[in-house]
Amino acid sequence: MRRNGFFGLVLALFFAFTINSGISDAFAQTPGKRMRTITGAEKRTGSQPGAKRGGADAAGPVQATDLSPGQINARAAILMEVTTGAILFEQNADEAIEPASFTKIASLYLIWEAIQQGRIRLSDEVWVSETAWRTGGSKMFVGLGTRVPLEELIKGIAAISGNDACIAAAEHLSGSTDTFVDAMNRKAAELGMNRSRFLNPHGLPADGQITTARDMATLDVRYIKTFPEALKYHSMREYTYNSILQYNRNHLLLKDPSVDGLKTGYIAASGYHLSATSQRDGMRLVAVVMGAVNPATREREAMKLLNYGFRNFTLAQPFKEGQPVANAKVLKGQKDEIPVYPKDKATFLIPQSQKNLLKWEVKIQPDLTAPITAQQEVGELVFTVSDQPKRTVALVSGEDVPLAGIFKRAWQSMISVSQFNWRWISIILGIIAIIAIAAIVIPGRRSKSYFRK
Numbered sequence: 001m002r003r004n005g006f007f008g009l010v011l012a013l014f015f016a017f018t019i020n021s022g023i024s025d026a027f028a029q030t031p032g033k034r035m036r037t038i039t040g041a042e043k044r045t046g047s048q049p050g051a052k053r054g055g056a057d058a059a060g061p062v063q064a065t066d067l068s069p070g071q072i073n074a075r076a077a078i079l080m081e082v083t084t085g086a087i088l089f090e091q092n093a094d095e096a097i098e099p100a101s102f103t104k105i106a107s108l109y110l111i112w113e114a115i116q117q118g119r120i121r122l123s124d125e126v127w128v129s130e131t132a133w134r135t136g137g138s139k140m141f142v143g144l145g146t147r148v149p150l151e152e153l154i155k156g157i158a159a160i161s162g163n164d165a166c167i168a169a170a171e172h173l174s175g176s177t178d179t180f181v182d183a184m185n186r187k188a189a190e191l192g193m194n195r196s197r198f199l200n201p202h203g204l205p206a207d208g209q210i211t212t213a214r215d216m217a218t219l220d221v222r223y224i225k226t227f228p229e230a231l232k233y234h235s236m237r238e239y240t241y242n243s244i245l246q247y248n249r250n251h252l253l254l255k256d257p258s259v260d261g262l263k264t265g266y267i268a269a270s271g272y273h274l275s276a277t278s279q280r281d282g283m284r285l286v287a288v289v290m291g292a293v294n295p296a297t298r299e300r301e302a303m304k305l306l307n308y309g310f311r312n313f314t315l316a317q318p319f320k321e322g323q324p325v326a327n328a329k330v331l332k333g334q335k336d337e338i339p340v341y342p343k344d345k346a347t348f349l350i351p352q353s354q355k356n357l358l359k360w361e362v363k364i365q366p367d368l369t370a371p372i373t374a375q376q377e378v379g380e381l382v383f384t385v386s387d388q389p390k391r392t393v394a395l396v397s398g399e400d401v402p403l404a405g406i407f408k409r410a411w412q413s414m415i416s417v418s419q420f421n422w423r424w425i426s427i428i429l430g431i432i433a434i435i436a437i438a439a440i441v442i443p444g445r446r447s448k449s450y451f452r453k
Contacts, residue, residue, distance in 0.1 A: 075090070097270050099196070271290070271293060
């Protein structure tokens, strides 16, 4: 009988082992709760300058390069890429300098913002006060007491830097120049222009009115991104008002067809400024040069920066804007799949030397279960260079997915049992089997021993 008990115990152990190994092996390939990953290598890339040996974008520092445009012949300079905000070069970018007519970009920002919000319109007839009419410096030559369409004033400010037009527009928007200037400084603080202070809408000399190349580049980039329609006015090569023809002082508009803005400036205390913007092959740059000795120098140095940026950097855009990156599977929903989109622009700025090292991964959360709402985060897009993560963009659902009916939910619940951790379940079942067989074998041995007595 002892032999029968021994064989019963061996049988129990064998049975438990079979359950454990058999079931575990059967489900060994069941995926765990990792991101479902789609990988790819970027085929179109470009380069980024390292001015002062490098720069930074929204995701972190751009890897330094040995390339440089060299010393810029001006008091301060900076080069930025518009989409990512990456700084490709800087030289004395935080030196305090009088802004001159760069101030007008801050004024135009408020004007376009008010138009966008519906507070004023391009067709508004703007009354010209004596204050506006008497303003000196560069002028549009608006008539005292006349009414001028706001759109014409914008042309006069953007194309020929009319100080009189600037005052007229400021008074139309805010009632007085003082109120308008207060709004300019609030907007500057909101945009992170921490070293700037404006005292008038046009940039004529005023004690204490200062900015920096970095602050102006920050303003220019936000201005272009928020109001891209404004560039058609800044790119005007000439403008005629009251039968007076005047030419845009940004002569790069004549020298490079890719240049379409942005603003010049000059006062004796600061020297000659130029903020130049250009777009080539889908990438837009802004070069800010401040304090050059003459107009020719500011143009040459700005063009040097733009050419340096376009030659050495490129904007990787693996996905077309507005199109889904991938489809995500959905459980227990009225739809089984949803398109997913980048929450922010899925772009990456990279030096030309690293273009073959750029890859990307689309990572989708597993077990997405309804209900799902539009814009809900469902994964991430990861850019890597040399297999090192450099930028991550959240992926969001493109639409709502309500719960499916009860039968579909029940069926998918049954199917989802294959995602359980069967190794642990099989171990537990094996232990139960041992206990059950032992419970049968041991009492049997005791009862036989009793009758033997």
